[in-house]
Amino acid sequence: MQLIYEKSMPGRTGVRIPLCDVPQAQPFPEALRRKGAAGLPEVSELDLVRHYTNLSRRNFSVDTNFYPLGSCTMKYNAKIAEDAGGLFAQCHPVLALLPGGEKLVQGPLSLVHGLEQQLAEITGMDEVTTQPLAGAHGEMTGIMVIAAYHRARGDNKRKYVIVPDSSHGTNPASAAMAGYQIVTIPTAPYGDMDLDLYRAAMNDEVAAVMMTCPNTLGLFNPHIAEICAIAHEAGALTYYDGANLNAILGKVRPGDVGFDVIHVNLHKTFGTPHGGGGPGSGPVGVKKGLIPYLPTPRVAKKEDGSFGVEAHPEGIGRVSDFFGNFGVMARAYAYITLLGREGLIEVSEQAVLNANYMMARLKEAYDLPFDKTCMHECVFSASRQLKDGVHAIDIAKYLIDRGYHPPTVYFPLNVKEAIMIEPTETESKETMDAFIEVMLEAAKLAQEKPELLHEAPVTMPVGRLDETRAARAQQVCCEQ
Numbered sequence: 001m002q003l004i005y006e007k008s009m010p011g012r013t014g015v016r017i018p019l020c021d022v023p024q025a026q027p028f029p030e031a032l033r034r035k036g037a038a039g040l041p042e043v044s045e046l047d048l049v050r051h052y053t054n055l056s057r058r059n060f061s062v063d064t065n066f067y068p069l070g071s072c073t074m075k076y077n078a079k080i081a082e083d084a085g086g087l088f089a090q091c092h093p094v095l096a097l098l099p100g101g102e103k104l105v106q107g108p109l110s111l112v113h114g115l116e117q118q119l120a121e122i123t124g125m126d127e128v129t130t131q132p133l134a135g136a137h138g139e140m141t142g143i144m145v146i147a148a149y150h151r152a153r154g155d156n157k158r159k160y161v162i163v164p165d166s167s168h169g170t171n172p173a174s175a176a177m178a179g180y181q182i183v184t185i186p187t188a189p190y191g192d193m194d195l196d197l198y199r200a201a202m203n204d205e206v207a208a209v210m211m212t213c214p215n216t217l218g219l220f221n222p223h224i225a226e227i228c229a230i231a232h233e234a235g236a237l238t239y240y241d242g243a244n245l246n247a248i249l250g251k252v253r254p255g256d257v258g259f260d261v262i263h264v265n266l267h268k269t270f271g272t273p274h275g276g277g278g279p280g281s282g283p284v285g286v287k288k289g290l291i292p293y294l295p296t297p298r299v300a301k302k303e304d305g306s307f308g309v310e311a312h313p314e315g316i317g318r319v320s321d322f323f324g325n326f327g328v329m330a331r332a333y334a335y336i337t338l339l340g341r342e343g344l345i346e347v348s349e350q351a352v353l354n355a356n357y358m359m360a361r362l363k364e365a366y367d368l369p370f371d372k373t374c375m376h377e378c379v380f381s382a383s384r385q386l387k388d389g390v391h392a393i394d395i396a397k398y399l400i401d402r403g404y405h406p407p408t409v410y411f412p413l414n415v416k417e418a419i420m421i422e423p424t425e426t427e428s429k430e431t432m433d434a435f436i437e438v439m440l441e442a443a444k445l446a447q448e449k450p451e452l453l454h455e456a457p458v459t460m461p462v463g464r465l466d467e468t469r470a471a472r473a474q475q476v477c478c479e480q
Ligand SMILES: *Cc1c(COP(=O)(O)O)cnc(C)c1O
Pocket: 071, 072, 134, 135, 136, 137, 168, 170, 171, 212, 241, 243, 244, 265, 280, 282
């Protein structure tokens, strides 16, 4: 495919800009002005349409193929939620802040409030803020709320946050961004955080413990209530990374187990497609004692039943503009409202069933480092294939040739040659069976013709990339 720049012909154009019919503004100061032409491609409308249409056909998405990318929850997102997101496109968020403007935005404000209540109910928390714009942003917000809580009590010696090594990588990063030092607890042979080491690490200098549950091995930690009790006894708070709630919707409410703070990713569990960097939304829920420290402002329901915007003076300030990524929130509200209580329970039951089906059928061919019931995803290791010189990445590339997005590979970091599969609840048994056949075929090839796996992908516009160089020396790449 030719680059759009290579199709450029001097003087060719696809648009006609109307003559200026308003007084011209002051020109930019000389120093800010471009010295030469912008160097944009000069192409016809047809060239441009073909360019983008051809690019879009090279895209891989849930709307085209199975996408079992572990930890990312690439489920099908119903188009009706997409419609809900679009409903508010004409509504400018500044309206809510103008004098008398609240009256004009009662719908959006009630949506923010309603979503906060839905999420509080689902997670067992007392209040929720929708401001954070991603999961990691929610984590940082949550840890800042925890820090504000300790500070307000004059409890200033807490400088550590405990994080198990099976947590998501953003956890230690967010806690460090919020100013804490990280204490990492290794995973015990049973697949959960080592309880004895945790107990030994907990003391009155610990601000919080952050748990990803299910952890990145796809395993539910049966000791979370005890972990919370140990933290509380030492005056520390407890943080639940609920980025992915697919396995526990309607089954476990982290707030009931003893967690003080949670974030959830609307762009994983609740109806927004993701990948490619956004947009996201990572609302944070807290227990009563932490409500004062939530970001400002908040949407409040007034006595007459209408909604208003209120300052929240003791809070940690703003963490985003307005109330967060509103389009994502509207999709989540639609998704939760449409499915209702029973529907959400079905989501998690089906997600867990699908992952366990995948695990049961593939464990003959691939090593399973922790052979027990998994939650919404399962983690294999290609260590058996490695004996024939085949790495997880070779299997991943082969799957691309066969029309599948590869599972997550080399994560979690505590599993060698990890292959992490998350089928999600929206896939049929037939789709999973077809994928399983290809995975079994790859295992067979690893023994019989490993060179075929090393060569993959052979059907794509570009072959095997030098991934290190691709990341370090980025440049526009084009073949054919
Ligand atoms: C995806 C994920 C995150 C990070 O969320 P982002 O929106 O990508 O910042 C954090 N924790 C877990 C467990 C996740 O799966």
